[in-house]
Amino acid sequence: MNMFLGIDIGGTYTKAGLLDRDGNILAFAETDTPKTGGVQAEIASISEILDFFEEPLENVKAIGVGIPGPVDYKGVVFSPPNLNHWGKVDLGRLLSEFFHFPAQNIIVGNDANFAGLAEYKFGNGAQQDPMIMITLGTGVGGAIIIDGEIFHGRNGFAGELGHIVLQPDGPRCGCGRRGCAESFLSHQGIVRIAWEILQKDKGSILWEMIGGEFELLTPKTIQEASNMGDPASCKILDKVSRFLGIFLADLINIFNPQRIVIGGGISKWGKPLIEPAEKVAKKQAMKHIAENVNIVRAKFYQKAGVIGAASAAMSVVDY
Numbered sequence: 069m070n071m072f073l074g075i076d077i078g079g080t081y082t083k084a085g086l087l088d089r090d091g092n093i094l095a096f097a098e099t100d101t102p103k104t105g106g107v108q109a110e111i112a113s114i115s116e117i118l119d120f121f122e123e124p125l126e127n128v129k130a131i132g133v134g135i136p137g138p139v140d141y142k143g144v145v146f147s148p149p150n151l152n153h154w155g156k157v158d159l160g161r162l163l164s165e166f167f168h169f170p171a172q173n174i175i176v177g178n179d180a181n182f183a184g185l186a187e188y189k190f191g192n193g194a195q196q197d198p199m200i201m202i203t204l205g206t207g208v209g210g211a212i213i214i215d216g217e218i219f220h221g222r223n224g225f226a227g228e229l230g231h232i233v234l235q236p237d238g239p240r241c242g243c244g245r246r247g248c249a250e251s252f253l254s255h256q257g258i259v260r261i262a263w264e265i266l267q268k269d270k271g272s273i274l275w276e277m278i279g280g281e282f283e284l285l286t287p288k289t290i291q292e293a294s295n296m297g298d299p300a301s302c303k304i305l306d307k308v309s310r311f312l313g314i315f316l317a318d319l320i321n322i323f324n325p326q327r328i329v330i331g332g333g334i335s336k337w338g339k340p341l342i343e344p345a346e347k348v349a350k351k352q353a354m355k356h357i358a359e360n361v362n363i364v365r366a367k368f369y370q371k372a373g374v375i376g377a378a379s380a381a382m383s384v385v386d387y
């Protein structure tokens with residue numbers, strides 16, 4: 069049987085799924101990602117999941133592995149920030165040796181790129197070409213899909229769309245620059261915008277909802293408060309969707325995409341976030357380019373990484 073194994077290694081969980089060629093998940097399991105023990109501990113966790121599946125690897129045609137960090141075009145992983153005890157490792161080769169699986173049928177890549185491929189093949193990207201995906205979560209990830217394939221650039225690192233600068237004197241980003249899209253549209257970025265606005269509105273219901281504690285302020289609480297019509301929360305949403313709109317306008321001008329897919333936990337705000345952002349984007353992007361783009365929410369969330377990794381696995385074998 070033609071099955072594809074997708075493995076999504078996150079900072080917190082490792083998830084794996086067996087998929088058929090139509091993108092249906094036949095089996096799924098997850099476990100904690102080991103915090104110590106290097107890549108060998110991770111391989112042991114993956115092995116446990118495979119035992120749980122009780123499916124011999126002979127039935128698997130190819131394996132895809134998504135990593136939350138930089139991976140070059142040969143599949144070498146460069147110390148992901150969330151898995152820095154790994155160091156620099158050739159993960160594909162290690163998996164091939166451990167599982168006695170042909171190395172050419174293992175593909176290792178960046179999780180944001182793989183999530184983009186999942187949306188393109190089986191999700192709301194709907195094989196519209198070129199397709200751009202942005203993932204709004206702990207960071208802001210990106211994927212560029214051209215002619216149905218991930219655009220990798222010279223060394224495999226292309227698609228860091230979250231580090232497009234929206235405001236040169238803005239807050240410092242993890243990459244060292246100021247005012248990147250990530251510094252406004254990531255979880256932390258949104259919370260920072262919200263905290264600033266809250267300082268000027270001590271009557272906001274959000275204060276009560278978070279008990280005055282900064283740590284309890286999340287995009288989800290802001291969304292709940294804005295749904296209740298809280299003026300400060302609506303102001304926050306307005307500001308965030310404006311930054312998103314500027315970001316989308318840049319992407320439209322650069323890529324002339326047919327479709328942009330917005331994923332990651334923050335995109336679950338849905339219409340109240342995306343519709344005003346789309347308005348800003350279509351107004352700011354060059355008119356003749358903006359006319360033909362459509363902007364949609366992602367289809368996959370919790371299992372996006374697994375479906376994406378399996379989608380990438382499908383692309384390495386002829387079937």
Ligand SMILES: [Zn+2]
Binds near residue numbers: 230242248
């Ligand atoms: Zn940055």
